[in-house]
Amino acid sequence: MKKLTAFLVPASMLLLCAGLIFASPASFAQQTAKAAKGIVIPKKVNKILTASCLPCHSDAGRAKRALNLSQWNTYDPATQLQKVNNIGNEVSRGKMPPPMFVENNPKQALTAKQKALIAKWIKSSASAKE
Numbered sequence: 001m002k003k004l005t006a007f008l009v010p011a012s013m014l015l016l017c018a019g020l021i022f023a024s025p026a027s028f029a030q031q032t033a034k035a036a037k038g039i040v041i042p043k044k045v046n047k048i049l050t051a052s053c054l055p056c057h058s059d060a061g062r063a064k065r066a067l068n069l070s071q072w073n074t075y076d077p078a079t080q081l082q083k084v085n086n087i088g089n090e091v092s093r094g095k096m097p098p099p100m101f102v103e104n105n106p107k108q109a110l111t112a113k114q115k116a117l118i119a120k121w122i123k124s125s126a127s128a129k130e
């Protein structure tokens with residue numbers, strides 16, 4: 001038994017090390033690097049977007065091509081910047097969430113305070129990139 005553990009412990013440690021080397025794919029490193037450089041959605045903004053935008057702009061939504069918030073961290077920084085500016089335009093012009101949607105889901109309408117929070121985030125994200 002002692003012999004077996006003497007073998008198993010180093011063997012499993014070796015496997016663990018090998019696993020760490022091979023199982024940490026470049027994509028993970030790339031993603032964390034991207035996330036570090038990219039535009040972070042602050043908690044407060046995230047909450048607003050989750051309620052008012054995610055129904056359509058997520059993996060399961062029908063407008064994920066235009067904007068997929070579920071995949072935010074996989075967008076490269078330039079794309080994020082472009083999307084941030086688009087979000088700013090749509091929200092400030094009252095185009096998003098779509099008026100039809102708001103009519104049926106009045107709770108998902110953006111309040112002036114929420115719009116201001118989004119605008120502030122967009123301003124700081126855009127200037128941070130210049």
Ligand code: HEC
Pocket residue numbers: 049052053054055056057062063066067083086087090091096097098101110
């Ligand atoms: C009811 C579904 C729905 C909701 C909710 C919704 N959108 Fe959209 N959105 C769409 C559709 C559909 C399009 C693509 C068609 C279009 O451009 O009008 C779109 C397009 C967009 C675009 C891309 C516009 C462009 O010209 O590239 C942005 C940015 C956007 N939405 C932001 C938002 C934000 C921010 C919210 C929440 C505040 C939101 N949307 C909520 C349906 C929705």
